[in-house]
Amino acid sequence: xxxxxxxxxxxxxxxxxxxxxxxxxxxxxxAIAHVGIIDHKTLSISMGKIxxxxxxxxxHKTLSIxITAEDMVEEMDHVGKVSGAKEDKxxxxxxxxxxxxxxxxxxxxxxxxxxxxxxxxxxxxFDVFIVKVVNxxxxxxxxxxxxxxxxxxxxxxxDMPKFGYWKLGPRAERK
Amino acid sequence: xxxxxxxxxxxxxxxxxxxxxxxxxxxxxxAIAHVGIIDHKTLSISMGKIxxxxxxxxxHKTLSIxITAEDMVEEMDHVGKVSGAKEDKxxxxxxxxxxxxxxxxxxxxxxxxxxxxxxxxxxxxFDVFIVKVVNxxxxxxxxxxxxxxxxxxxxxxxDMPKFGYWKLGPRAERK
Numbered sequence: 001x002x003x004x005x006x007x008x009x010x011x012x013x014x015x016x017x018x019x020x021x022x023x024x025x026x027x028x029x030x031a032i033a034h035v036g037i038i039d040h041k042t043l044s045i046s047m048g049k050i051x052x053x054x055x056x057x058x059x060h061k062t063l064s065i066x067i068t069a070e071d072m073v074e075e076m077d078h079v080g081k082v083s084g085a086k087e088d089k090x091x092x093x094x095x096x097x098x099x100x101x102x103x104x105x106x107x108x109x110x111x112x113x114x115x116x117x118x119x120x121x122x123x124x125x126f127d128v129f130i131v132k133v134v135n136x137x138x139x140x141x142x143x144x145x146x147x148x149x150x151x152x153x154x155x156x157x158x159d160m161p162k163f164g165y166w167k168l169g170p171r172a173e174r175k
Numbered sequence: 176x177x178x179x180x181x182x183x184x185x186x187x188x189x190x191x192x193x194x195x196x197x198x199x200x201x202x203x204x205x206a207i208a209h210v211g212i213i214d215h216k217t218l219s220i221s222m223g224k225i226x227x228x229x230x231x232x233x234x235h236k237t238l239s240i241x242i243t244a245e246d247m248v249e250e251m252d253h254v255g256k257v258s259g260a261k262e263d264k265x266x267x268x269x270x271x272x273x274x275x276x277x278x279x280x281x282x283x284x285x286x287x288x289x290x291x292x293x294x295x296x297x298x299x300x301f302d303v304f305i306v307k308v309v310n311x312x313x314x315x316x317x318x319x320x321x322x323x324x325x326x327x328x329x330x331x332x333x334d335m336p337k338f339g340y341w342k343l344g345p346r347a348e349r350k
Binding site: 010034035039040041043070073098155162172 | 176177178179180181182183184185186187188189190192208209210211212213214215216217218219221240242245248273286287288296298300301303305307308309310311312313314315318319322323324325330331332334336337339340341342343344345346347348
């Protein structure tokens with residue numbers, strides 16, 4: 001028996017990532033699950049206009065996307081709850097840089113992508129940053145045959161209805 | 176030690192959903208993992224322009240998004256691999272309709288959303304359908320305290336690097 005819940009977003013669980021930016025000359029991090037895939041190398045990162053990170057992204061036209069591993073959940077949760085306007089979050093993670101300015105990456109994240117912002121899909125309350133992946137850095141420990149192996153990454157997923165985090169389970173095999 | 180994999184999309188695993196459309200008067204289904212969240216009630220569904228479904232979506236300006244449960248993985252995999260131009264996929268699932276024309280939903284999916292297309296974010300090879308959720312139907316068996324409980328939904332996730340499906344694991348608690 002189905003129940004109509006009205007207009008409820010049920011597109012979960014989603015990977016929750018830590019977005020790295022540089023605001024007022026300092027690294028800043030925020031946790032975002034309102035993400036998406038536009039095409040094979042183009043992603044979307046939707047961030048409320050109220051966020052502190054957005055001004056840094058607009059200034060540098062770059063950001064990093066760091067996949068959250070299970071052992072980073074506490075720091076990820078923290079940077080998602082406290083605004084950079086109230087707290088200097090530059091020391092929560094060790095930052096490393098690739099070839100793009102303004103896109104600090106988390107040293108101990110299993111996988112990080114440095115990205116260029118190619119467009120903003122403007123919504124009333126959200127800046128939806130449309131980004132091209134420029135480089136993807138993966139810890140060799142999470143690769144199998146040269147490819148990212150999510151069983152080794154141990155990513156964290158998020159769902160809004162229960163507002164919680166999830167681990168990845170085993171492979172879902174066909175019958 | 177990090178390795179630079181070049182411009183590789185590592186934003187996975189993503190929920191893989193079955194998109195319901197009506198093409199040439201018949202229900203049609205396709206499996207899509209290039210999805211995203213734009214804002215709380217707005218989603219993105221990116222579909223290669225080559226797909227048969229796209230013409231139905233453009234005609235009706237509607238579609239459904241059906242969350243894939245573990246026990247639907249075989250059918251989901253099938254509708255994702257075979258084009259509606261080559262096979263009539265209208266009988267793979269039992270279809271039910273809500274209030275929108277052109278948006279058949281899968282009767283035994285644990286959760287289905289019927290959606291209106293409000294925009295197409297046009298990419299060279301992809302139609303990125305920007306959709307508003309109109310109604311969300313959930314099986315009462317997957318609700319806890321009236322909210323969708325993904326431990327009961329048992330959704331299927333997808334990753335491109337290993338091209339496989341995953342089950343959801345347990346909650347990731349903070350330390």
